[in-house]
Amino acid sequence: MRKQSDELPPLSRALDAAAGLKPGTWESVEALALLAIEARDLPECGALLDAAHTTASRLKPGTWASVQALACLARADRELSKR
Numbered sequence: 730m731r732k733q734s735d736e737l738p739p740l741s742r743a744l745d746a747a748a749g750l751k752p753g754t755w756e757s758v759e760a761l762a763l764l765a766i767e768a769r770d771l772p773e774c775g776a777l778l779d780a781a782h783t784t785a786s787r788l789k790p791g792t793w794a795s796v797q798a799l800a801c802l803a804r805a806d807r808e809l810s811k812r
Contacts, residue, residue: 740767747777755794758785762798762805769809778805 737745747764750757761781768774781802790799 740764744768744773753784753787755785755788755792755798757781758788758798759794759801762802765805766808774809778809781805 743764747760750760758781761777761784765774765777765781768777785799785802788795
């Protein structure tokens with residue numbers, strides 16, 4: 730029997746939710762970076778971080794959301810370089 734989504738661990742629920750994010754937003758960059766940090770020991774980690782970088786490279790900075798997302802992405806790069 731498959732668990733209902735509210736019975737799954739938070740990281741599993743977050744990864745499922747990430748699949749439904751609207752691509753190409755600063756919010757998605759931040760979410761993908763945070764997920765990469767949390768998924769550091771999972772195979773999805775690299776793909777999440779790559780997706781965050783790709784999305785960020787296509788967006789125009791200059792808003793609060795861009796600063797927040799880029800800082801989060803920098804944190805992910807720093808933390809994941811230690812693994």
